[in-house]
Amino acid sequence: MNSLPPSPPDPARPQPKSLTDLFISFTLLALQGFGGVLAIVQHELVEKKRWLTREEFIEDWAVAQIMPGPNVVNISLMIGSRYFGLPGALAAMAGMLAVPLVIVLLMAMVYAQFAGHPGVAGALRGMSAVTAGLIISAGLRLSGALKNNPLGIRTCAVLAVLCFFCIAVMRWPLIYVLLGVGGTACILAYRKLGK
Known part of the structure; x- marks a missing residue:
């Protein structure tokens, strides 16, 4: 199956400086995303780093959602590939997964010890409400792109x-x-x- 290569990024727009920059940026992004990462990903990539326009982000996020696997990992692969090809895709994915994997394994060990505690159950219920709020907030912020x-x-x-x-x-x-x-x-x- 032949597919067209992605269009080259606009050199006038900010972009990752290196594979290390890509890795570190996605590591920091992954460490901020607890539950609802859409709002954080959109803020970091569109508003703060400006690697994507709002319209590009919406298009990429839509594709990331229909692909198998976690949305945020899919979008990291697409952005890494856009700027540095396969090495960029791998660096972005490694940034998304490496440090969070270690943290999740440590938290799983702690959770196994305290899962029955009522305070832990209450905290998890509270986090689900925060996650829903983050997703709604990101959706409202991105709704402005519907004009185009x-x-x-x-x-x-x-x-x-x-x-x-x-x-x-x-x-x-x-x-x-x-x-x-x-x-x-x-x-x-x-x-x-x-x-």
Whole structure:
């Protein structure tokens, strides 16, 4: 299968200076992301480092979500590859996984000792509320990019509500919603762009 190589990054825009910069940046990013990483990834890559525009981030995040594996690891691979090819993809992925893996293993050992403690259960419930807030916050911040979407804000809102309804209310498996609502969105966008 032949695919077009990614377009080269704009040299006028900030970009990672080296593989080490990529590794360290994604390590620091991974260490900030507890549960809901979308808000943190968007803030770091779009607003702080400016390696991506908001529109590029949304497109990359959409692709990362439909690929197998953790979204944030997928996006690290795509960004690393964009700037440094395969070595960049591997450096970004290593940054996302190396230090967090050690921390998770240590936390798993601690959790095994204190899992039955009521304070631990309460803390985990509290963290789930924070995670939901982070995801909603990132979604609201990124919604401004819908102005440039070929489907328009109204159609995007209808598709978002339909997606939420199918997953949260109807409890349909994600793959059906992706194929159904996502496929419909792709067809609508293709037709709109064709005009």
